[in-house]
Amino acid sequence: MNMGDTFDAVIIGGGACGLMCAVQAGYLGKRTLILEKNEKVGAKILISGGGRCNYTNLYSGESNFISANPHFCKSAFSQYSVEDTISFFETYGINGQEKTLGQLFPESNNAKDIVRVFESLCADLGQKILTNAEVKEVVKLESGDFKITYTLANKLKEVIAPSVVIAAGGLPIPKMGATDFGLKVARQFGMKITETAPALVPLTITGKDADWYAKLSGNSIFCRVSNDKISFEENILFTHWGLSGPAILQISSYWKPGEQIRIDLLPNDNITEIIQSQKLVNGRKTLLGLLSDLFTRKFADALDKYLPVEKNLASLTREDLLLIDQQIHKFDVKPAGDKGYDKAEVMRGGVATDELSSKTLESKKVPGLYFGGECVDVTGWLGGYNFQWAWSSGFVIAQNI
Template identity: 45%
Template sequence: MTETDVIIIGAGASGLMCAIEAGKRGRKVLVLDHANKPGKKILMSGGGRCNFTNYSIEPENFISNNPHFCKSALTRYTQWDFLALIESYQIAFHEREHGQLFCNDSAKDILNMLLAECHKAGVVIQLNTVITEVKHSGDAFLLASHQDRYCCASLVIATGGLSIPKMGATPFGYKIAEQLGIKVWPTRAGLVPFTLQPDDKDTFSPLSGIAIACVVSNARQSFHENILLTHRGLSGPAILQMSSYWQSGEAVMVDLLPDLDIEQLLKTKRQQKAKNILKTILENYLPKRLIGCLFSEELLSLSLQDCSDKHIAAVATQLHQWSLKPNGTEGYRTAEVTLGGVDCDAISSKTMASKAIPNLYFVGEVMDVTGWLGGYNFQWAWSSAWCAGQYV
């Protein structure tokens, strides 16, 4: 049997961060993971450049059934703290839109930094290890794998969510929580493309590759970013963001011209005696192929002078209030995150420890805290793991 102070299940962003902090405190730390390499999701994130945090991190950028839970951790280990670590390793990075921060070279820079910090802290990482049993016995946790049995004083669940199963995602963390009597909120895919209803898919799939700056909204949230038409449905930043706030069966509203009042523009041009047909004018503002799918050829071929107020109002409604009811999402296969998870009410926001089971901790995505697109989920991993690392 292997005995140690702390076992962390999961060698991803939160698991490695927690291991570093615990190791710095002189704790004997063992990280176990079923994968053959650590940090696989780190390496694939941000198109291989890792969107590791954001200049602007606020509690409002996170979704949870307990919206106040994330505040403590995000305040105690901030984006500036992680940036100080990045800069100490002289990792070059750059800012993209909305404060998103990416490595200049490769996500490997982030993973190598974490592994170097683990090495300095004396952390042992053991891969290709599938945990088959977890028991809480007195003051200790007893674990079993196909290779060995383990005993530790503190156990950290850093197993992530269900997104991108081909990278090894499993429901292990949720099952352990439920086994130990901790509530788990229902999970679903977040930051994920929408699929369309069959008729809409037939109409819009030929437009695959078109990207447009839009406002996408529902009754609870809106995002002003690009959408991308694909052969399966809708993607792009605005759609991914909205997917985390979307409920099955609900329509979403798309404003294709958020910075232009098309009704007023068309009426002004008509008053100015513009001789263009409607199609020519609209194609100045939106892709030709999209215009052709949204409106009948009969309407598009009308001279602006022949367009009634009713025609113009109908055009404006379609362009500013394009209503689409997604058929669903592409699911965990392409989702960047998992919504739901371990109930935050059962966890200390200061230590990330279970309130009911001493020395059991949860960090990162396995909890019911989900960030927006743009580095927020990595920051939650760093912040929650850092907090747990001070106590395990």
Template identity: 45%
Template sequence: MEQFDTIILGAGAAGLFCAKFATEKGASVLVVDHAKRPADKVRISGGGRCNFTNLYAEAQNYLSANPHFMKSALARYTQWDFIDLLARHSITWHEKNPEKGLGQLFCDGKSAAIIDMLLSEARSAEIRLSTEVGDIRHDGHQFIVTLNGTPVQCRNLVVATGGKSIPKMGATGLGYQIADQFGLTVLDTRPGLVPLTFAPHELDWIAPLSGTALEARVTANGTSFDEALLFTHRGLSGPSVLQVSNYWREGDAITVDLLPGQDAFEALKSERSQNGRRQMQTALATLFPAKLATALAEKFQLKGNLADHSDKALRALADQLHGLTLKPTGSEGYRTAEVTLGGVDTDGLSSKTMEAKSVPGLYFIGEVVDVTGWLGGYNFQWAWASAAAAGRAIAAQS
């Protein structure tokens, strides 16, 4: 029977990066994946340029049942460490829209450069693709993993299989099944960083705006994001909506400020003093894209011209523009979700090594763990940091 020091399930961002560290002291490492190519989610991320980390990645940018769990790993492998690694591979990068201060870093070239770097760094490991994982068991001394029908032994087993998001790319719940098999708690999972959908009565005015975008502040359960909002034929998308989808729960409403940082009342009042004869729809078009101005005029049943509206009426309209309340009926689901919320309960893992407390030699890293970052490179940074934590711990055994 074949024997390895470590088998890593998953040849994505976390799995490949873990192999880099786990092999540093000469240990034998096998990385397996059922996909035909490694790191496909890296390949498509950031529109093909890979939003590989964020300048501001800290624990406060992540969701977890334990908001402190990720602090250790993030502190011991930081965004600056990854940036230094890129420099060693001569990969150039840029910050997207630095004037917005969002800290999102992208490759100047294609994301394939990141994949090539990961494969280069993991070159001491054996990588087997198109490999199905079957039965997994522990005989009291080591793990026995069935790969394409053949049992293989290992001392350490690292689960880096990701979550359920984007099933067409091969995402499955395998990691959760393994955790459950070995007695670890798996918290409820749901799609994250995902567009929100609406009932027909809301879509009557939203759907015709499909493709219209603007800067907005979107709030769900007390958490707000100021980024672009995009109307779709099924509801709302864009960075601000994807961000709050992590905080939204079915049955909740969201609030949309269509003019963040502006005073809609003062803007309308000023316009009235200068162009009182303007129709309300035309007045709104000075603040919004024309299609949205028309839709809002119809939605709020605005009649007449600006001069016909008192300060009280304009203030009421301004309140609606700054606090439009909408109630999604659902989301686009795992089909388009960028991440999976929930997962392996961090209470059962060491925050320093990512090893299961109750099963020595069993590690969980990346998206399969109940740690989910904001949009903008945070989830890749968690992949790098959690992989480094596990890989270093494994290497220390050699």
């Protein structure tokens, strides 16, 4: 780095939040340095949505986020909205196409296009990016500036700046370099951390029922999955270790070990009414035959563990009907655990929101220190919500550094 290089802020982490922060700062004539420990910026952007990048959600709002303070994200979203995100990307040639439930993907279906926009803009706006740069220490100097020590090409280097932005992400996907760096910095400066846990993560089943789930591996069923806090209607996926799929990932963010979840396997119909109407048409039809019309044959066969599938419809008793209704509409599952940060899409918890100004995302205790993106206690649903928080928080910080 040239001795004459001066920066308004050093951004630690070249993911969605850090990149947006650098670009928005550049628009305002501010100069930033991004320090990214991976070989390339935007690592999680590139793998998100199977490499297609679901970059926002049309319906994104505070109700789609989990936080100790559910209103905390309102200010950021009012400053930089979904419409602002869409407009930003359209300006640089990325038009969104809606898939399901408001999820917006680039028309090209290529996450590389999203990263390319930021790399190009950072170059045009004079924002410096250093990759393979691992930050070792952040120190607040008596002058009020920060000294950031990092390694680059096995050499220890330093940079001084008046502001530091922690956009280092959370704990998920450690093989991509994810660490608890942001949380460590917060603790170092005496800031509280809201308890962290994997979120948007598959759930595991062990014990006597484990084989039943494993045999159904690959089967996907549209369901309503709920607990006492919330419910989601999307597909679930049976796996060798338990349950995954969008509805399970969603509920996992609201689930804690020891709790049950309830699955309605036929959320938009009433199994008892279907049986009664089918009985009038063909009472000799077996329950298995009926279930095979409603689900995959493999799943219908597997229900013989819980239901009298060999009985024909006409011979089902009142007790049978109650049992069928219970198992189809109130299938209770007690997961043993989750697949951990290796398989989690995001982290729940993080830097406590009451440590930060909701308007600027600056630390209340440490002037010039900002936190954005996943390391803050703001966790979005599956489907582009976490990216919207990253863009919005990056924008907000850029206005204030």
